[in-house]
Amino acid sequence: MKNPRKWKKWILPWLTLTLTACGQHTPKSAQPSWPVVRVSMNVSSSFLALPLYVAQNLHLFQDEHIRVDIVPANHSELMISDTVKSWPVLGSLASRPDLFLVAPAPDPHFRLKALDRLPVEYADNLQISLNLLQSIMTLNRTHPYLETVSFKHIQNLWRQRHLPWAIVTLHQFYQLRQQDPHTVILNWLGASTGPIPALILSGHSKNSVPFLRAINLALWYIHTSSPKTIAGILANPQEKSLPQQIAQGLHYGLWPVTTYISPSEYNRGRALYSLTTQDTWPPYYEGVDKKLATQALSAAY
Structure with missing residues (x-):
């Protein structure tokens, strides 16, 4: 070779870089072992469950370090339903019926x-x-x-x-x-009806508070963002009328500001259901888990 100095000048750094790269592997990001919250859905209108879908698509559950899986009712910890399956209830995702x-x-x-x-x-x-x-x-x-x-x-x-x-x-x-x-x-x-618990969250989970916290933040997004923005979050291009549907749903007050169920909302729903069914709701202090609902509101984001 005519000029070994020039050869060393460019080949040695390249060789060093190559060997270093071959000896190292970029570590894969480990999947976080977050607790899983198993949720079942028994709803007449999936449109009322909009806060759940917004929370999922905005990764609000991940922000709370939980993972939410939708499962059959017999495998769930929490249930989202039009009707109450167990007491006390934890909160409400909708405040008016979609009828x-x-x-x-x-x-x-x-x-x-x-x-x-x-x-x-x-x-x-x-x-x-x-x-x-x-x-x-x-x-x-x-x-x-x-x-x-x-x-x-x-x-x-x-x-x-x-x-x-x-x-x-x-x-x-x-x-x-x-x-x-x-x-x-x-x-x-x-x-x-006035505002009532129209889509109820019930059940027992160690992670009920972070779940409610994520839903509360999703409700905040729904009430403070444009319907077009919310429709974009859901990413459903086939539903061209979705922004209009969301706007009309907001106009009718289908979704509450938070998941917290007030005594007036609860008692209004209790009185309404008592008109046609003998399965009466318990009094408010027994029927609503105020402690969990309040914790989900007071947590700092």
């Missing part, structure tokens, strides 16, 4: 009493909320013949204009309006 009476044409003179003794179809996914639905009708002094049918069947009848009305969720209303742009909301049944 809408829709029609193929507007009727400015319509009143719920007009349904008395008439058949009214409701989507089969709302079967879980039947007691609440009956209570709302009783509260309005009307007693229609409620008949459950599949939403697909409602869509078929709607297309043929064979139904004068139907009870569906807000999301289903938008689906019907896609079929027939003249479809309107005749009555939002949640207007009769």
Whole structure:
């Protein structure tokens, strides 16, 4: 070699770098061994569970150092449900029922009493909320013949204009309006109830507080961000009307500011359910775990 000094000048650093790289391996980031919170869902409207999905997509559970798995009811620690399965309850993810009476044409003179003794179809996914639905009708002094049918069947009848009305969720209303742009909301049944625990969290878990804390932060995002931003968090491009649905849900007050259930909300729900069922709720001080709910509110983010 003509100039060994020049050769050493560039080959030795390269050789040193190569050997060093071959002898080292970039360590993989270890998966954190966070505790798992097993949650089951028994809901008539997944739209009401929006805070849960926002918390998942914003990784708020990871920020609390927990992992949330959705599992069947018989394997869960916590349950999110329209109806209470165990006492005391820990909080509420929704404060108004997602129940809408829709029609193929507007009727400015319509009143719920007009349904008395008439058949009214409701989507089969709302079967879980039947007691609440009956209570709302009783509260309005009307007693229609409620008949459950599949939403697909409602869509078929709607297309043929064979139904004068139907009870569906807000999301289903938008689906019907896609079929027939003249479809309107005749009555939002949640207007009769006032704020109540409409989607209840119950059960027992060592990590209930961090779970509630993440949901509370998700509720804060829902109430302080634009519907378009929230829809973007959910990342569902097929639902073009999702921002509008979220905006309307906020307008109707479907979601509370926090998961904390106040005595007035609880007692309102307790009185409402007692109209049609003998399974009465216990008094507030027995029915709500205030200690856990308060801890989830007082924690610093």
